[in-house]
Amino acid sequence: MxxxxxxxxxxxxxxxxxxxxxxxxxxxxxxxxxxxxxxxxxxxxxARVNQLGVAMGDERYLLDLTTAGEIVSVAPVTAVPLTQAWYLGLANIRGNLVGVVDLARYLGLGETPVGAEARFVTFAPGLGMNCALLVSRVYGLRHAADMTPEAARLRDGDGQAWTPLDLAALVRDERFLQVGL
Structure with a gap:
């Protein structure tokens, strides 16, 4: 052999x-x-519209994949003086300075905790804003078509309530654009 x-x-x-x-x-x-x-x-x-499921504070949100950019680990944030409490400051993400916002604070829902699962979700380049949201957790893709509409929210098969968040509308909001005091 x-x-x-x-x-x-x-x-x-x-x-x-x-x-x-x-x-x-x-x-x-x-x-x-x-x-x-x-x-x-x-x-x-x-056949189904996918959205990114995230948590900010105690609330769960759905972000349209066409308006959400990258999901990155939380990086050091440099505070910017004389800005709103919800504007956390600037972070260096892949060599770009990006404004970081705690949307839960912006909405008056308290502070988003920064734990091991916390991430930054950047806005898609098409929105024309170098911005990222601090999220306490990323749940991954969710299928909105599989959820039941309830008022301004959607409920999934596990009974969890999700609020759709339109980042394109957020970047047009005058209050969101005014980060200075």
Whole structure:
């Protein structure tokens, strides 16, 4: 019997890990799938409209995927003097200065706690505002079409109430634009 030679991992590769070409292929496939999902959300051509579920303070909100940008870890925030209490200051996110807002405070609902699950959710570039919301938790994608409407809220199958939040309307709100005292 002849033994087939087993491939030897190069010094740059580790056994059990995909090689660089395979990783690039997987990344490309993921990007194509993500782009298709984002385009379906923008055109509402999908059977269900996906929204990003987040918590700010004790309240749960749904953000339209076309207006929400990145979800990033909480970064240090530099306070800006003579601004509203809900305007937390500026953070450096990927080399860009971004204004950080505690929307729960803005809405008079108290302070958003900053725990291990807290994140910044940036506004989509199309909104024309370098801004991020402090959220206490990101729940991921939610399907609004699967929820039951109740007044200004939606209720999911688990009985949780969600408030749709229109970031495009928020950036047009005069009070939101006036961060100075």
């Amino acid at each position: 002849s033994a087939t030679p087993t491939p030897v991992a190069s010094s740059n590769e580790q056994p059990g890990r995909p090689d660089a070409a395979e990783r690039r292929s997987r990344l490309r496939q993921y990007q194509v799938q993500l782009l298709a999902r984002m385009q379906a959300a923008r055109t509402n051509s999908g």
